[in-house]
Amino acid sequence: MLGYxxxxxxxxxxxxxxxxxxIATERGRRPSDFVGGERVKNxxxxxxxxxxxxxxxxxxxxxxxxxxxxxxKLKDNDFRHKNxxxxxxxxxxxAFSPPxxxxxxxxxxxxxxxxxxxxHHEVLVESPLHDDHPSDMEIQQLAYVIExxxxxxxxxxSKQYVKYVSIFRNHGAEAGASLSHAHSQIIATPLIPKxxxxxxxxxxxxWNETGKCVFCEIIRKESESPRFITENSDFLAFAPWASINxxxxxLFPKRHExxxxxxxxxxxxxxxxxLKTCLKALKNLLNDPPYNFGFHMFTxxxxxxxxxxxLEVYPKLATWAGFEKSTGFYINTVSPEIAADSLxxxx
Amino acid sequence: MLGYxxxxxxxxxxxxxxxxxxIATERGRRPSDFVGGERVKNxxxxxxxxxxxxxxxxxxxxxxxxxxxxxxKLKDNDFRHKNxxxxxxxxxxxAFSPPxxxxxxxxxxxxxxxxxxxxHHEVLVESPLHDDHPSDMEIQQLAYVIExxxxxxxxxxSKQYVKYVSIFRNHGAEAGASLSHAHSQIIATPLIPKxxxxxxxxxxxxWNETGKCVFCEIIRKESESPRFITENSDFLAFAPWASINxxxxxLFPKRHExxxxxxxxxxxxxxxxxLKTCLKALKNLLNDPPYNFGFHMFTxxxxxxxxxxxLEVYPKLATWAGFEKSTGFYINTVSPEIAADSLxxxx
Numbered sequence: 001m002l003g004y005x006x007x008x009x010x011x012x013x014x015x016x017x018x019x020x021x022x023i024a025t026e027r028g029r030r031p032s033d034f035v036g037g038e039r040v041k042n043x044x045x046x047x048x049x050x051x052x053x054x055x056x057x058x059x060x061x062x063x064x065x066x067x068x069x070x071x072x073k074l075k076d077n078d079f080r081h082k083n084x085x086x087x088x089x090x091x092x093x094x095a096f097s098p099p100x101x102x103x104x105x106x107x108x109x110x111x112x113x114x115x116x117x118x119x120h121h122e123v124l125v126e127s128p129l130h131d132d133h134p135s136d137m138e139i140q141q142l143a144y145v146i147e148x149x150x151x152x153x154x155x156x157x158s159k160q161y162v163k164y165v166s167i168f169r170n171h172g173a174e175a176g177a178s179l180s181h182a183h184s185q186i187i188a189t190p191l192i193p194k195x196x197x198x199x200x201x202x203x204x205x206x207w208n209e210t211g212k213c214v215f216c217e218i219i220r221k222e223s224e225s226p227r228f229i230t231e232n233s234d235f236l237a238f239a240p241w242a243s244i245n246x247x248x249x250x251l252f253p254k255r256h257e258x259x260x261x262x263x264x265x266x267x268x269x270x271x272x273x274x275l276k277t278c279l280k281a282l283k284n285l286l287n288d289p290p291y292n293f294g295f296h297m298f299t300x301x302x303x304x305x306x307x308x309x310x311l312e313v314y315p316k317l318a319t320w321a322g323f324e325k326s327t328g329f330y331i332n333t334v335s336p337e338i339a340a341d342s343l344x345x346x347x
Numbered sequence: 348m349l350g351y352x353x354x355x356x357x358x359x360x361x362x363x364x365x366x367x368x369x370i371a372t373e374r375g376r377r378p379s380d381f382v383g384g385e386r387v388k389n390x391x392x393x394x395x396x397x398x399x400x401x402x403x404x405x406x407x408x409x410x411x412x413x414x415x416x417x418x419x420k421l422k423d424n425d426f427r428h429k430n431x432x433x434x435x436x437x438x439x440x441x442a443f444s445p446p447x448x449x450x451x452x453x454x455x456x457x458x459x460x461x462x463x464x465x466x467h468h469e470v471l472v473e474s475p476l477h478d479d480h481p482s483d484m485e486i487q488q489l490a491y492v493i494e495x496x497x498x499x500x501x502x503x504x505s506k507q508y509v510k511y512v513s514i515f516r517n518h519g520a521e522a523g524a525s526l527s528h529a530h531s532q533i534i535a536t537p538l539i540p541k542x543x544x545x546x547x548x549x550x551x552x553x554w555n556e557t558g559k560c561v562f563c564e565i566i567r568k569e570s571e572s573p574r575f576i577t578e579n580s581d582f583l584a585f586a587p588w589a590s591i592n593x594x595x596x597x598l599f600p601k602r603h604e605x606x607x608x609x610x611x612x613x614x615x616x617x618x619x620x621x622l623k624t625c626l627k628a629l630k631n632l633l634n635d636p637p638y639n640f641g642f643h644m645f646t647x648x649x650x651x652x653x654x655x656x657x658l659e660v661y662p663k664l665a666t667w668a669g670f671e672k673s674t675g676f677y678i679n680t681v682s683p684e685i686a687a688d689s690l691x692x693x694x
Contacts, residue, residue, distance in 0.1 A: 095678045111565050112588050166676075168669030176668030185670070193674035218458050241459050294673020314672050321523030322515030323532070325661050326641020327540035329513075331442045 049125045049181035051082050061122065062088040062151055064144050071144065073151065085141065086148045087125040088186070094121035096187055099161055104190075118161050120188040124148060125181065133171065133182045135279035135288075142272035145184070149295075150260055150268075156188040157259075157299040164192045165299070172290025175316040196296060200307060207306035215308030219252050226337040229344055230277060234270040237278050239336035239343070246334035247286070247315040249278060249343065258304035259297040275311070281346040282315060290316040396472045396528035398429050408469065409435040409498055411491050418491065420498065432488065433495045434472040435533075441468035443534055446508055451537075465508050467535040471495055472528065480518065480529045482626035482635075489619035492531070496642075497607055497615075503535040504646040511539045512646070519637025522663040543643060547654060554653035562655030566599050573684040576691055577624060581617040584625050586683035586690070593681035594633070594662040596625060596690065605651035606644035622658070628693040629662060637663040 048056035060076035064086035074081065096119030104116035126145045127137055134142055149167050156165045169184040170177040177183075192200070206214035222228060222238040229237040229249055239249050251274060253267065263271065282289065297309035317334075324330050395403035407423035411433035421428065443466030451463035473492045474484055481489055496514050503512045516531040517524040524530075539547070553561035569575060569585040576584040576596055586596050598621060600614065610618065629636065644656035664681075671677050 111568055164674075166670055166674050168673055170668040174666070176666040187670055189674075189676065191676075193676040195673070195675035221458055292669035292672050294669045296673065312673055314669075319521070319523040320667075321517040322639035322641045322661075323513055323534055325639050326515055326542070326643065326659055327511075327513050327536075328542035328545075329536065329538075329540040 047130055047179065047181050049087075049123075049179060049183060050130055051084070051128045054082065054087070057123070058090045058092065060084075060087050060089045062086070062148060064148060084128060086127075086144050088122055088148060088152060091121040091123050091185070096121050096189060104161070115190065118190050120156055120162070120186070122152065122186040124152070124184045124186060126184060127182050130181045133279075134169075134276055135283040137182070137276070139269060139272050139276060142276055143268050146260070146263075146268050146272055149184070149186070150263065152186050153259065153297075153299065154261055156186065159188070161190055162188040164189045164196060166193070166294060168292060168294035170290075170292050172288075172316070175290035175292050177290075196298070199296060200298060200304070203306045203308070213256050213306060213308050215252065215310065216256055219254065227340045229281075229340050230274065230347055232270055232274050234267045235274045237274055237343075239340040241336060243332055243334075243336045243339065244330040245314040246317045246332055247282065247289075247339045247343070248332075248336070249282075249313050249339070251275060251278065251311040251313070253309065256308055258301070258307040259299045259309050260295065261299060277347055278313065278343065281343045282313070285342055285346045286315070286317070292316065394477055394526065394528050396434075396470075396526060396530060397477055398431070398475045401429065401434070404470070405437045405439065407431075407434050407436045409433070409495060411495060431475060433474075433491050435469055435495060435499060438468040438470050438532070443468050443536060451508070462537065465537050467503055467509070467533070469499065469533040471499070471531045471533060473531060474529050477528045480626075481516075481623055482630040484529070484623070486616060486619050486623060489623055490615050493607070493610075493615050493619055496531070496533070497610065499533050500606065500644075500646065501608055503533065506535070508537055509535040511536045511543060513540065513641060515639060515641035517637075517639050519635075519663065522637035522639050524637075543645070546643060547645060547651070550653045550655070560603050560653060560655050562599065562657065563603055566601065574687045576628075576687050577621065577694055579617055579621050581614045582621045584621055586687040588683060590679055590681075590683045590686065591677040592661040593664045593679055594629065594636075594686045594690070595679075595683070596629075596660050596686070598622060598625065598658040598660070600656065603655055605648070605654040606646045606656050607642065608646060624694055625660065625690065628690045629660070632689055632693045633662070633664070639663065 046053050046056070054060070054076075060074075060081075063074050063076045063081055063084040065072045065074060065081055065084050071085070076084075076087075096117045098120060099116075099118045104118045106115040107113070124145070126132065126134070127141055132141065134145070137145075153165050153167065156162055166187045166189065167184060168187075173180075203214045206212065206217075219236055222241075223231065223236055225238070227239045227241065229239060231237065231254075234255065235251055235253055237249055237251050239247075251271070253263070253271070255262075255267075257263075279291075282291065291313060293311055293313040295309065295311050298304035298307045318332070320330070393400050393403070401407070401423075407421075407428075410421050410423045410428055410431040412419045412421060412428055412431050418432070423431075423434075443464045445467060446463070446465045451465045453462040454460070471492070473479065473481070474488055479488065481492070484492075500512050500514065503509055513534045513536065514531060515534075520527075550561045553559065553564075566583055569588075570578065570583055572585070574586045574588065576586060578584065578601075581602065582598055582600055584596055584598050586594075598618070600610070600618070602609075602614075604610075626638075629638065638660060640658055640660040642656065642658050645651035645654040665679070667677070
């Protein structure tokens with residue numbers, strides 16, 4: 001239709017906004033797929049993420065396996081390893097996929113800028129146990145999950161065509177999780193996403209003007225505010241001042257680092273611990289509500305020194321409707337002070 | 348908690364992003380209101396928007412009533428009028444409310460900027476008939492709806508404290524409609540919302556550089572593209588190049604005007620007609636799916652001359668999850684070309 005053929009989904013830029021979208025036609029969905037009626041498909045069959053069903057997914061790019069008291073990290077090209085603790089593999093329906101011999105395409109004409117959606121899209125199975133979610137899993141297992149995030153981030157962000165790596169988790173069908181086995185997703189993109197770009201620009205500006213990290217200042221303020229939730233030696237949890245989701249909370253490292261790659265072994269355990277504490281409080285408070293979380297971080301040491309990584313957790317308790325979608329202006333019906341207070345009392 | 352008391356919900360600005368949120372605590376929701384289980388409340392009782400139940404809502408700020416072959420436009424302070432065609436009244440749980448004698452508050456300190464959420468929040472009942480939605484209503488009735496939008500926009504945008512008026516519609520529970528009687532909502536805000544501001548800035552830049560309206564150029568291009576859906580003498584419908592929602596489409600007036608206030612009587616009917624055509628096609632194609640729509644417009648003639656109003660329709664067919672929410676980067680599984688083609692064939 002546009003006079004060329006390509007092996008990737010398209011990444012398109014809005015006419016005038018700095019807003020990009022993947023036109024993920026590779027997934028081959030037709031409008032008729034959305035016809036009302038039975039929309040939630042409860043797969044009654046085998047869970048493709050459970051041990052023994054590795055053949056139902058692509059070969060793993062990373063598995064963690066216990067071997068004589070230590071963790072062995074392996075690629076798994078022939079599905080030999082059934083007794084894994086963590087398993088990470090390419091998404092069967094990737095929104096972004098690696099460049100191939102046909103190369104990538106960039107196309108620009110008036111009001112139609114696009115490029116190939118090159119990158120990666122992976123699934124990280126967090127535990128061999130189907131229902132072993134972070135709110136309840138052993139700290140050691142959650143520490144493996146975080147270490148695996150770091151391993152994948154290190155590898156993916158080193159690729160020349162990758163400009164950003166998003167690590168996120170969808171929990172519950174209403175929050176977009178199509179399979180219930182505990183898992184996260186990793187998407188490597190050829191562009192820095194809008195929200196990250198805005199944060200980078202704002203934190204660079206603050207750094208240049210004051211010589212300080214804007215996030216370090218925020219942490220200092222929120223550690224003594226009514227939005228404080230909990231902390232340990234290395235991390236702080238609080239409900240952000242202008243939360244756009246009811247019960248939203250953020251986790252920050254106290255140490256100024258731009259990405260999770262800088263975490264020490266102690267900090268990994270410390271992060272696993274505060275993450276579990278907060279997610280367990282959310283679960284207990286609201287009867288295991290659906291939620292999403294996503295890391296904000298930056299791995300380029302040269303342009304990222306003013307940045308400070310963090311994790312944002314968005315409980316899915318409201319519906320963004322016509323007002324939010326058409327204006328980018330949000331309505332939140334629970335104040336972050338009340339959110340923090342309830343979570344604090346539940347911990 | 349912050350050392351002052353106020354009669355309004357709070358409007359808060361993100362730490363560093365140009366992103367504002369209403370902390371709508373006036374609605375008095377507690378976290379426990381979100382406890383899982385029976386989330387969708389099907390009111391079995393009387394519909395508060397149906398004729399005869401006017402006492403269940405606040406008094407109307409505007410009603411349309413037929414009187415001897417013409418339309419009478421009235422305020423309705425005592426619920427006398429039962430035989431209305433259109434009825435508009437303040438939302439019982441407003442996100443924004445008018446200033447009162449206590450005045451409004453603006454507060455700024457490091458990382459906590461806020462102001463009173465002054466403004467208006469109204470419900471516009473589109474028909475006395477409960478299920479008379481725009482996809483099926485008489486063109487004349489839909490023209491009344493649009494004329495009532497104009498009346499409310501004219502009044503609200505003339506207020507000194509109002510900087511933007513958003514008119515939008517939520518259709519279906521999954522799209523955030525809490526009541527099923529055909530209705531729209533109107534929210535007047537004390538700030539220009541982020542998406543509108545970005546569009547204004549981009550269109551001003553294009554205007555200054557080229558002497559042309561960026562939207563007129565887009566319309567010209569899309570009227571001959573595979574994303575074209577339908578048109579009449581005054582309006583054009585197309586699926587936008589970088590749709591972020593499956594089956595999204597936009598309606599533009601061919602005449603360059605910044606807001607709906609400039610529509611002639613003929614254009615109102617013409618707009619009603621193309622809107623009904625498109626919504627009916629969507630309904631027929633996807634078995635009456637949930638959707639949201641929102642107007643983008645600007646009523647300040649001095650700063651808005653480069654702007655071009657339009658209506659954006661977002662079918663609610665996907666869930667924005669961890670990736671979209673944490674990055675502002677969207678994945679759409681239906682290309683706008685396929686969306687346009689399906690809608691075109693269904694009209």
